[in-house]
Amino acid sequence: MTLIKQSAMQLQPETIAAVTGPDPLEYVTSCELPMPWATFTLHAFVESQSGKEHLALTLGDVSDGRPVLGRIHSECLTGDALFSQRCDCGAQLESALRSIAAEGRGVVLYMRQEGRGIGLINKVRAYRLQDAGADTVEANHELGFQADQRSYSHCKPMLEKLGIVSLRLMTNNPRKIDAVKQYGVAVAERVSLIVNRNPFNRRYLQTKASKLGHLIPDEDV
Ligand SMILES: Nc1nc2c(ncn2[C@@H]2O[C@H](COP(=O)(O)OP(=O)(O)OP(=O)(O)O)[C@@H](O)[C@H]2O)c(=O)[nH]1
Numbered sequence: 153m154t155l156i157k158q159s160a161m162q163l164q165p166e167t168i169a170a171v172t173g174p175d176p177l178e179y180v181t182s183c184e185l186p187m188p189w190a191t192f193t194l195h196a197f198v199e200s201q202s203g204k205e206h207l208a209l210t211l212g213d214v215s216d217g218r219p220v221l222g223r224i225h226s227e228c229l230t231g232d233a234l235f236s237q238r239c240d241c242g243a244q245l246e247s248a249l250r251s252i253a254a255e256g257r258g259v260v261l262y263m264r265q266e267g268r269g270i271g272l273i274n275k276v277r278a279y280r281l282q283d284a285g286a287d288t289v290e291a292n293h294e295l296g297f298q299a300d301q302r303s304y305s306h307c308k309p310m311l312e313k314l315g316i317v318s319l320r321l322m323t324n325n326p327r328k329i330d331a332v333k334q335y336g337v338a339v340a341e342r343v344s345l346i347v348n349r350n351p352f353n354r355r356y357l358q359t360k361a362s363k364l365g366h367l368i369p370d371e372d373v
């Protein structure tokens with residue numbers, strides 16, 4: 153395994169008010185983050201009013217104007233940190249980081265919108281309803297939420313702060329591409345990110361494809 157080590161990107165703390173509207177986003181600081189595949193730079197952002205914290209991981213020179221291999225990842229504590237097999241999030245995150253390390257250049261925005269925006273506790277409630285037979289969309293509706301409550305309004309200012317002009321976005325979700333484009337993020341290309349089909353997430357992947365429009369070929373669910 154080649155461990156890529158690059159010097160951390162140096163950026164100044166800044167409140168990025170103009171582009172984010174009522175809840176300005178602050179760029180706080182950065183540090184090196186050695187990971188199994190490369191040493192990334194970890195950038196810390198915070199929403200001024202809500203206090204919600206978001207992260208970005210960069211590798212290499214992402215501010216040279218060329219499209220950057222990138223992932224806009226929504227927090228999934230159960231999948232990203234606890235190895236849950238109910239979804240594909242943890243495997244997608246790892247795969248994205250590996251691909252970026254292989255290219256020596258890229259970005260992950262780690263957005264703290266757990267449970268497609270309903271929060272961790274409500275996601276556990278939704279999982280319980282799924283244990284009783286609901287699918288992921290029905291469970292959200294039963295709890296009084298929309299199927300997907302995420303907002304991508306902070307992505308553009310985060311990318312701008314990092315000097316990133318456009319993305320080669322790793323995702324299977326066309327609605328995510330439309331949503332980030334609405335906020336001015338340029339997506340030069342979609343890069344498919346299909347990983348970790350298993351008996352526990354089969355129905356989740358099927359529902360994502362049939363009800364949420366994800367581009368997952370039949371043979372992968
Ligand atoms: N409410 C709810 N959220 C879930 C469930 N399973 C995963 N999530 C959350 O869904 C988010 C990930 O969304 P996905 O729809 O899996 O994928 P995506 O980010 O839209 O699309 P990709 O870019 O292709 O990964 C994370 O915030 C997870 O915590 C579930 O059953 N219910």
Ligand SMILES: [Zn+2]
Pocket residue numbers: 228230231232239240241242
């Ligand atoms: Zn997940």
